[in-house]
Amino acid sequence: MKWKLLAANYRSNRLLYWMILPVVLFVIIFSYLPMLGLSISFQDYSLTKGIFGSKWIGFENFVDFFNSMYFGRTFRNTIVLSLLNLLFCFPAPIILALMLNEVKNVRYKRLVQTVSYMPHFISMIVVAGLIIEFTNSSGVIASIVKAFGGKATSYIALPQYFRSIFIVSDIWQNIGFNSIIYLAALSGINEELYEAAKIDGAGRFRQMLSVTLPGLMPTIIIMLILSVGTIMNLNFEKVLLLYTPSTYETSDVIMTYVYRIGIIKQKIGYSTAVGLFNSVISLLLVLGANKLSKTYTETSMF
Amino acid sequence: MRIKESMGRRVFLAVNAILLGLVGFACLAPMLHVLSCSISDPYTLARVQGFHLWPIAPITFDGYKTVLSYQNIVIGYANTLFYVAAGVGLNLVLTTVAAYVLSQKRFLPGNTIMLFMAFTMLFNGGMIPNYLLIVKMGLIDSRMAIVLPSAFNVFNLVIMRSSFKEIPDALEESARLDGANDMQILWHIIIPVSKATIAVITLFVAVALWNSWFTASIYLTDRSKWPLQLFLREILINNSQRSLDAGVKASALAQQTLVKYCIIIVATVPILCIYPFLQKYFVKGIMIGSIKG
Numbered sequence: 001m002k003w004k005l006l007a008a009n010y011r012s013n014r015l016l017y018w019m020i021l022p023v024v025l026f027v028i029i030f031s032y033l034p035m036l037g038l039s040i041s042f043q044d045y046s047l048t049k050g051i052f053g054s055k056w057i058g059f060e061n062f063v064d065f066f067n068s069m070y071f072g073r074t075f076r077n078t079i080v081l082s083l084l085n086l087l088f089c090f091p092a093p094i095i096l097a098l099m100l101n102e103v104k105n106v107r108y109k110r111l112v113q114t115v116s117y118m119p120h121f122i123s124m125i126v127v128a129g130l131i132i133e134f135t136n137s138s139g140v141i142a143s144i145v146k147a148f149g150g151k152a153t154s155y156i157a158l159p160q161y162f163r164s165i166f167i168v169s170d171i172w173q174n175i176g177f178n179s180i181i182y183l184a185a186l187s188g189i190n191e192e193l194y195e196a197a198k199i200d201g202a203g204r205f206r207q208m209l210s211v212t213l214p215g216l217m218p219t220i221i222i223m224l225i226l227s228v229g230t231i232m233n234l235n236f237e238k239v240l241l242l243y244t245p246s247t248y249e250t251s252d253v254i255m256t257y258v259y260r261i262g263i264i265k266q267k268i269g270y271s272t273a274v275g276l277f278n279s280v281i282s283l284l285l286v287l288g289a290n291k292l293s294k295t296y297t298e299t300s301m302f
Numbered sequence: 303m304r305i306k307e308s309m310g311r312r313v314f315l316a317v318n319a320i321l322l323g324l325v326g327f328a329c330l331a332p333m334l335h336v337l338s339c340s341i342s343d344p345y346t347l348a349r350v351q352g353f354h355l356w357p358i359a360p361i362t363f364d365g366y367k368t369v370l371s372y373q374n375i376v377i378g379y380a381n382t383l384f385y386v387a388a389g390v391g392l393n394l395v396l397t398t399v400a401a402y403v404l405s406q407k408r409f410l411p412g413n414t415i416m417l418f419m420a421f422t423m424l425f426n427g428g429m430i431p432n433y434l435l436i437v438k439m440g441l442i443d444s445r446m447a448i449v450l451p452s453a454f455n456v457f458n459l460v461i462m463r464s465s466f467k468e469i470p471d472a473l474e475e476s477a478r479l480d481g482a483n484d485m486q487i488l489w490h491i492i493i494p495v496s497k498a499t500i501a502v503i504t505l506f507v508a509v510a511l512w513n514s515w516f517t518a519s520i521y522l523t524d525r526s527k528w529p530l531q532l533f534l535r536e537i538l539i540n541n542s543q544r545s546l547d548a549g550v551k552a553s554a555l556a557q558q559t560l561v562k563y564c565i566i567i568v569a570t571v572p573i574l575c576i577y578p579f580l581q582k583y584f585v586k587g588i589m590i591g592s593i594k595g
Contacts, residue, residue: 123513279425
């Protein structure tokens with residue numbers, strides 16, 4: 001029955017079907033074929049034998065990963081960096097948006113906005129280059145520490161500073177750009193609500209708690225769900241540019257491990273298994289966050 | 303009571319404005335530092351550490367002269383321009399056409415196809431299977447390894463489709479009654495009224511491609527095909543980590559450092575010149591993308 005409807009629909013809208021074809025093919029080739037390729041996580045994969053010739057070994061790759069010394073370290077670092085990210089980088093643009101919202105001088109507001117978007121457009125390579133330059137032993141930070149009588153070192157080469165450097169630079173990169181969406185939500189709050197609150201005797205602070213924050217909540221929750229989805233896929237390109245073997249203890253995350261073991265050492269089956277572990281956790285986190293939000297706040301993405 | 307409150311309010315506004323000024327300054331300062339260092343006297347610069355918001359005299363443009371005659375930078379620039387142009391072109395064509403089809407109510411499998419595509423935003427093969435795909439397609443060391451995988455992005459499709467859906471049906475209907483086919487309607491009716499969305503997507507795609515380096519680093523070993531960012535990585539990241547704290551000869555190092563600053567400026571300026579003009583469209587693009595998505 002359904003196929004008949006579809007055939008009839010095709011006959012009257014031929015052109016539409018041909019127009020969508022390239023994109024459907026694209027998604028099949030570049031998204032769904034690699035998903036099928038995930039099956040090599042269960043193989044002792046060899047490039048020469050291919051998917052159909054390689055030996056199936058069940059969960060051996062996963063077991064190897066869980067038993068290796070890398071599992072604890074990379075899993076911990078992934079989670080810690082992401083949680084720090086949620087704790088500090090997530091609220092920062094919300095605060096910036098609230099502050100910008102209080103500015104009445106439109107030109108000043110525009111100026112601060114424009115300038116704060118800038119870091120978002122600078123390439124990761126340049127950002128990493130700047131971080132390395134600012135934190136090395138003759139860099140800006142070292143010279144400030146020296147001015148206060150401290151001893152200058154290469155901060156980026158020491159494991160105890162990696163997380164702070166990563167998080168602070170992340171705030172710098174994204175605070176402005178990520179505030180755009182909250183500013184838009186703020187401008188959408190009905191002015192009459194503020195008037196009503198004033199008549200009820202609410203002060204500025206009270207207005208913020210009772211009018212502004214509830215108005216922002218749906219946006220905050222959607223952004224939070226999206227952030228939870230990126231927990232396992234935190235910016236590993238940045239880690240890759242900033243880490244060195246001397247900081248692996250705090251900097252090596254699952255995806256950088258996948259890169260080293262898969263692309264550099266060509267252990268294809270094993271690294272695919274590690275990557276799949278990462279993707280599955282990530283998917284579960286998004287679905288979980290979405291479900292929680294649906295239950296408790298009636299806001300959800302899907 | 304009234305006066306006291308407005309006093310407090312004024313203090314708050316002043317403090318708020320000052321703090322915002324500091325945030326703005328913090329966002330601007332690192333690039334200002336790079337800009338002033340790039341035209342400073344390299345030998346004084348090597349001795350005077352710290353933050354330079356103003357160039358150190360005598361001002362020199364030698365660094366820029368060196369950079370512009372640096373073969374790799376010219377090659378990288380040309381390659382990056384090619385990747386950006388090809389990527390933006392392919393993305394715009396594929397995204398507008400697909401978004402148009404998927405915004406049509408009379409297209410029966412529309413919702414199914416949309417789900418099929420949206421799923422790839424939640425789950426994908428990941429780094430290694432993608433790498434294997436490129437290997438098996440024989441695209442290693444080919445420019446197509448960079449162009450093809452970035453030719454289309456579901457996220458942009460979601461933005462574009464929502465924007466097309468907002469266009470009143472009446473506009474299309476009248477054209478259809480005049481005998482226009484779908485391609486003509488897309489070209490003459492839909493695209494002209496969606497310039498804002500198209501501008502945002504163009505900017506986002508162009509910036510992402512201009513700044514992208516990871517895929518190139520795993521797919522391309524042939525240096526003549528490298529984008530600018532890979533040469534930048536070699537100069538800014540690899541070298542600086544190798545020479546971290548190393549006692550290189552002062553004069554050579556001073557020149558090297560100057561060139562580094564100039565390269566950062568040359569590689570970043572094009573994008574920093576474009577984004578302020580498209581700023582007013584950001585809100586629209588981002589809002590549609592994340593809320594209605």
